Amino acid sequence: MRIDGRQPEDLREIQMKIDIISSANGSAEVKFGNTVAVAGVYGPKGLFPRHLQESETGILRCRYNMAPFSVDERKSPGPDRRSVELSKVIRLSIEPTIFLEEFPRATIDGFIEIIQADGSTRVTGINALSLALASAGIPMRDLVTACSVGKINDTLIVDLNGEEDNNSQADISFAILPSKNLVTLLQMDGILGKEELIELLNMAKSSCEKIYEMQKKLLKEKYSGE
Amino acid sequence: MKVKEIVLPGEVVDERKGRKLGSGVYLGDDKVFSKVLGIPKVDENEISVIALSGVYIPRVGDRIIGIINEVEISGWSVDINSPYTAFLPFSEAVEEFVDMSRTDLSRYFDIGDTIYCKISKVTKNKVVQVSMNDMSAKKLYSGVIVKVTPTKIPRIIGRGGSMISLMKNKTKCDIIPGQNGVVWIKGEDKTKAIEAVLTVEKESHIVGLTEKIEKMLT
Amino acid sequence: MGSYAIEMIEKGKRIDGRAFDEFRNIEIKENVVKKAEGSASVKIGETHVIAGIKLELAEPFEDTPNEGVLVVNIEFSPIASPDFESGPPGEDAIEVARIVDRGIRESKAIKLDELFIAPEKVWGVFVDIHVINHKGNILNAAALASLVALLNTRIPKIVDGKIVRNEFERKLPVEHKPITVSVCKVGNKYILDPLLEEENILDAKLSVAIREDEKICALQKQGSKGIDFEEIEKMVDLAVEKSKEIRELIKWQ
Numbered sequence: 001m002r003i004d005g006r007q008p009e010d011l012r013e014i015q016m017k018i019d020i021i022s023s024a025n026g027s028a029e030v031k032f033g034n035t036v037a038v039a040g041v042y043g044p045k046g047l048f049p050r051h052l053q054e055s056e057t058g059i060l061r062c063r064y065n066m067a068p069f070s071v072d073e074r075k076s077p078g079p080d081r082r083s084v085e086l087s088k089v090i091r092l093s094i095e096p097t098i099f100l101e102e103f104p105r106a107t108i109d110g111f112i113e114i115i116q117a118d119g120s121t122r123v124t125g126i127n128a129l130s131l132a133l134a135s136a137g138i139p140m141r142d143l144v145t146a147c148s149v150g151k152i153n154d155t156l157i158v159d160l161n162g163e164e165d166n167n168s169q170a171d172i173s174f175a176i177l178p179s180k181n182l183v184t185l186l187q188m189d190g191i192l193g194k195e196e197l198i199e200l201l202n203m204a205k206s207s208c209e210k211i212y213e214m215q216k217k218l219l220k221e222k223y224s225g226e
Numbered sequence: 227m228k229v230k231e232i233v234l235p236g237e238v239v240d241e242r243k244g245r246k247l248g249s250g251v252y253l254g255d256d257k258v259f260s261k262v263l264g265i266p267k268v269d270e271n272e273i274s275v276i277a278l279s280g281v282y283i284p285r286v287g288d289r290i291i292g293i294i295n296e297v298e299i300s301g302w303s304v305d306i307n308s309p310y311t312a313f314l315p316f317s318e319a320v321e322e323f324v325d326m327s328r329t330d331l332s333r334y335f336d337i338g339d340t341i342y343c344k345i346s347k348v349t350k351n352k353v354v355q356v357s358m359n360d361m362s363a364k365k366l367y368s369g370v371i372v373k374v375t376p377t378k379i380p381r382i383i384g385r386g387g388s389m390i391s392l393m394k395n396k397t398k399c400d401i402i403p404g405q406n407g408v409v410w411i412k413g414e415d416k417t418k419a420i421e422a423v424l425t426v427e428k429e430s431h432i433v434g435l436t437e438k439i440e441k442m443l444t
Numbered sequence: 445m446g447s448y449a450i451e452m453i454e455k456g457k458r459i460d461g462r463a464f465d466e467f468r469n470i471e472i473k474e475n476v477v478k479k480a481e482g483s484a485s486v487k488i489g490e491t492h493v494i495a496g497i498k499l500e501l502a503e504p505f506e507d508t509p510n511e512g513v514l515v516v517n518i519e520f521s522p523i524a525s526p527d528f529e530s531g532p533p534g535e536d537a538i539e540v541a542r543i544v545d546r547g548i549r550e551s552k553a554i555k556l557d558e559l560f561i562a563p564e565k566v567w568g569v570f571v572d573i574h575v576i577n578h579k580g581n582i583l584n585a586a587a588l589a590s591l592v593a594l595l596n597t598r599i600p601k602i603v604d605g606k607i608v609r610n611e612f613e614r615k616l617p618v619e620h621k622p623i624t625v626s627v628c629k630v631g632n633k634y635i636l637d638p639l640l641e642e643e644n645i646l647d648a649k650l651s652v653a654i655r656e657d658e659k660i661c662a663l664q665k666q667g668s669k670g671i672d673f674e675e676i677e678k679m680v681d682l683a684v685e686k687s688k689e690i691r692e693l694i695k696w697q
Contacts, residue, residue: 026279044281046309056351081538088535089664096670097235099252099261102283104351106309134235137280137375139261141252142236172663179236182670186650188663189550194684197660198677205673219263220232223278223431 002152003163004033011147011159011207016127016218018135026136030128033161034118039128041136043108058103062091064125066114086122093126093146093175093185099139108138119162120148126175126185127211134219143215145208146175146185149200151192156200158207170196174204178212230431233260233275240268248274264377265431278431282308282376282406284354288345289362291371291404297332304341307373307406310352318346318357340366340410342402369400369412372420374427376407381430382423389436393422396443418443447645453630459641460489465686467637470693472588474596482597482616486589488637490579492524495571495589497597497616501561501607502568512559512566516545518573518586525578543624543664544573544587547653551622551661554594558617567599569616580640583651587624588690594618595697622661623690625683626651629671634679636686650676652683656691660684 002008012033021027024040031037044058064086068074079087090112098108110133112125123146130144148160150171157164160171170190176183188197233239239251239258247253250262251273260266262277284290284306292312296303301315316326320334335341342364346357357363374382382403383390394401399413401423411419422439429435449459462468468489477483482497502513518541520528533541548554548571559567571593573586597616601608628638628646638646648667655661660680665671671679 025281044309046311081533081542084535084538085542088539092666092668095668103309106352134263135279137262137264137277137377139250139277139280140235141259141261143234176673177236177670180670181673183665183673183676184670186663186665186671186676189546189661191550191552191655191659191661193659194677194680197663197680201673201676216234216237219234223229223232 002157004161008155008157009203009207011210012161014211014214016131016214018131018218018222024132024136026132026134026138028128028131028135030124030131032120032124032159034116035121035124035161036114036116037121037125037128038113038115039125039132040111041108041129041132041138043136044103044106044138045109047105047107056101056104058098058100058105059107060091060095060098060100060110061107062094062110062112062129063087064090064112064114064122066117066121070114070117089185089187090122090126090129094129094133094144096182096184097140097142097144097177098133099141102139117162119160119165120173122146123148123173123175127215131215131219135222142177142179143212144175144184145178145212145215146173147204147207147211148173149204149207151190151196151200156196156203158203170200172200172204174201174208176205176208178209230265230433232263232278232431233266234263235261239266239275240273242273245270246272248272250275250277276380277377279375280377282306284308284310284312284345284348284352284406286345286348288405289342289360290345290356290406291340291342291366291402291408291410292356292406294335294337294339294341297330297335297337300326302331302335304343304356306354306356307376307408310354312345312354312356314341314343314356314358318355318359335365340371342366342404342410366402366410369410370416370420372409372411372423374407374409374423376405378427378430379403379405379407381435382409382426384436389426389439392436392440393419393443396440397422447641449639449641449645450630453633453635453642458635459639464633464635465682467686467690470588470690472592472693474592474697480593481600482593484589484592484596486585486592488581488585488588489639490577491581491585492576493573493582493585493589494576495573495586495593497593498570498572499597499599499607499616500568500570502566503564504566508556509563510560510566511556512554513568514545514549514554514556514571515568516541516548516571516573516590518544518575520575520578524575528575528578539664539666540583540586541573543583543651543653543662544571544590546662547587547622547624548590548594551620551653551655551659553591553618553620553622555617555619561602569594569597578640580638580643581626584624584626584637587622587653588694591621591623592694592697595621595694621656621691621694622653623687624651624653624662625686625690627679627682629667629675629679634682636682650679650683652680652687654684654687658684
């Protein structure tokens with residue numbers, strides 16, 4: 001039994017909302033238990049002249065940022081090395097799905113703000129950003145769906161919360177284009193045998209399939225009339 | 227309330243069956259997938275998806291409403307409500323022969339002027355040129371501008387122009403919808419026209435919209 | 445214009461004639477920096493990095509008061525490549541440093557619990573990697589250089605609370621030897637140890653840190669395209685196989 005009573009394969013309670021930032025072209029908020037991520041998309045919009053030279057395709061820029069009050073011990077505002085790395089891996093988790101060739105000399109800016117952090121913030125952010133991009137009308141091959149899996153007390157689990165993250169023997173961040181079976185984010189640290197790794201990847205894939213259904217349902221319901 | 231079917235990026239719209247691929251879709255294994263959150267438009271000849279949101283990407287032939295934002299040496303820079311700015315060359319705007327090195331072009335079009343023009347060229351890198359060399363092209367005086375999602379403009383025009391005629395007749399306003407999502411409205415009772423346009427944008431996916439607009443404007 | 449690297453790979457060859465799973469010549473020299481407590485120079489082909497270890501007095505983290513701390517940094521010095529600019533580390537340098545860090549940290553290579561000195565005082569192990577020439581595959585070179593440097597690191601004596609730099613009390617306790625191998629996907633082919641030209645055209649890269657007992661300690665997918673779910677296992681297997689060969693090179697360290 002896990003700290004919060006979940007079964008190993010249980011996701012936390014998930015809540016999703018779209019269009020929560022009217023200034024943005026698209027936006028969404030996703031909660032996995034107590035982890036809250038807000039995503040906003042601006043663009044496509046024109047690039048400043050000095051960047052015009054080489055972009056025959058559009059550019060995607062992503063910024064992952066944690067609010068100072070989102071964690072137990074206040075986090076200094078501004079990017080730290082972890083945020084810089086996460087901004088990069090998040091951008092690369094989304095880039096493969098966007099038809100950037102349709103926007104030469106333009107940029108799509110994606111922002112993820114972590115309002116409350118209780119484990120698995122980057123994957124929660126990716127799920128929110130994916131919804132925001134669809135809502136902004138950005139042409140994509142598929143939605144991007146993400147989740148975390150890991151090993152704690154010799155048990156393989158899905159969707160790590162903060163405490164599990166800190167005490168895990170291994171944790172994996174995983175993102176996939178579900179209908180294309182294409183993995184766009186894969187990070188792992190800890191100690192795992194190869195068989196365990198493969199089993200965890202399979203667990204991640206099926207959890208993402210569940211989350212994907214929720215994302216799709218939300219986007220369709222938005223237009224079912226108010 | 228009945229809505230038209232919505233598709234999402236990555237969802238199958240239909241099998242290709244030799245049909246033409248319109249906007250908003252891509253091909254994979256002879257199946258046609260949607261690129262965007264939108265409404266599928268499928269007939270015997272073409273498969274496309276009309277996006278429910280998104281910016282204007284210029285296409286040659288589009289008739290659009292632009293605003294002059296820069297007077298340059300040999301033409302004007304035009305804001306066409308897109309990530310891409312357009313250029314209106316002097317030769318495409320004015321029929322007179324003029325010595326450009328001695329003439330200030332702002333006497334023809336100045337910053338802030340609104341024009342109804344045509345997209346005449348779009349390069350691979352989306353460098354855009356517009357032209358006033360078209361029957362319907364003109365400078366627009368007074369009136370107001372409403373910006374809507376560009377993909378909703380066909381709905382605002384309606385089949386065979388039915389929706390826009392309805393709006394023009396009932397409100398007695400001049401209404402020009404630019405394919406770039408910019409709608410120009412001029413007349414006494416602009417408010418009703420504005421409301422009608424905004425309602426079509428908001429509810430373009432709802433069935434029975436024409437009746438609703440008719441009721442609204444009576 | 446298509447890339448000549450892709451053209452060759454599609455036909456089953458590489459620009460420099462190597463096999464797809466072949467590494468360039470690896471040259472390792474340890475203790476190259478006298479002022480560092482441990483160091484190593486690693487060349488993989490023409491890619492050259494130097495790792496230097498400095499041991500400093502540090503404050504432990506709150507939740508691990510009896511453990512030493514590990515800090516890994518890498519400098520993409522402009523001297524190494526026309527593509528590197530002066531200034532603080534960019535996202536690429538930060539990413540490489542953090543992957544190398546995770547390989548060392550997660551594998552428990554260093555016995556951090558043997559680095560306690562006194563309450564609120566532990567040894568800080570600072571791993572600084574300097575790129576001297578960038579001709580592709582910095583990550584694997586950096587991880588290898590860090591490991592060799594750590595295996596040769598000696599802990600200085602402390603006299604009256606101060607470090608005495610050229611007198612040593614013991615070797616840094618290193619218990620595991622993680623090796624990092626990056627597997628690159630180009631179309632439907634996999635290559636190891638990419639040249640710079642190959643790095644610029646690859647679709648995706650999966651970097652794997654493997655311990656001597658074949659446990660996997662870190663994974664990082666890089667590159668701007670995705671990887672088919674089914675391919676992951678194959679790529680991991682390739683990395684594990686190759687890691688054994690590379691570890692052979694340092695078995696006498």
